[in-house]
Amino acid sequence: MMIEDQPLLNQQLEMILMRLGYPTELMMSTQNLAEAESWLQQHLPNLIFIDVEVDSIAKLSFIRQLKKIHPDSYVIAILTQQQTALLFDAIQSGAQGYLFHHHTEAEMQNNIKSILRGGAPIHHDLAQYILSHQIECIKNKSSGLEENSALSLTTIEFEILNLVSSGLNSQQVADQTHIPLYKIEGNIKNTYRKIASLEH
Known part of the structure; x- marks a missing residue:
């Protein structure tokens, strides 16, 4: 549709x-x-x-x-x-x-x-935006401004976001980390799931 x-x-x-x-x-x-x-x-x-x-x-x-x-x-x-x-x-x-x-x-x-095939695309602007969202949430939490809405990212999810935000695509991230592309895409999809579970 x-x-x-x-x-x-x-x-x-x-x-x-x-x-x-x-x-x-x-x-x-x-x-x-x-x-x-x-x-x-x-x-x-x-x-x-x-x-x-x-x-x-x-x-x-x-x-x-x-x-x-x-x-x-x-x-x-x-x-x-x-x-x-x-x-x-x-x-x-x-x-x-x-x-x-x-x-x-x-x-x-x-x-x-x-x-x-169960993955998800990502580009550097979005990776940077997700990382800046994390930093903002952690800052707000430490200032006591609001409930923490930071994502509980795993080490590999965080690493993928950092590499993509520096300009690499998913295939280049897979090559650099020696992790198969389908796993990289699966981790990106998992990050999206965590974003979807945030409060609106």
Whole structure:
């Protein structure tokens, strides 16, 4: 299911999904959230693309509701790379991955494949944002400003974020740490799960 209003992007996604084995008759596309909600009552889409830049609050609320109804579905947020805070909010709402409007078809396909095999994509801006969120939460806790909402990151999750924030991609992180790529992607997905369990 695609919930966005860019015909060209829809066509790109359809081409990628067909290459990944999805028949066109099982693909649905709408710009309308109410229509998407009614479709969810009739169908059980396992892959949902949603442009979160337009009408963000309603779209994030839709993702949260969707994950309650269909916790096993894959939600992929679509947005521009500059919208890191919005991407973090989308992951906190339950999105397991993302695509950027400027991505090439190959980059989109790689991100979708990573999500479908149980991993998650990440880029340096998001890794930096997650790390700065951690620092902010720890500072606030030590100042007694608020309850601690820092993520309980494992050593390897923290190391992956540090390496990605320095500019490495997931494959380069795998090469440098001698950890298989699927484990790197699995750790990233686990970090996203921890973000999704934070209080809104």
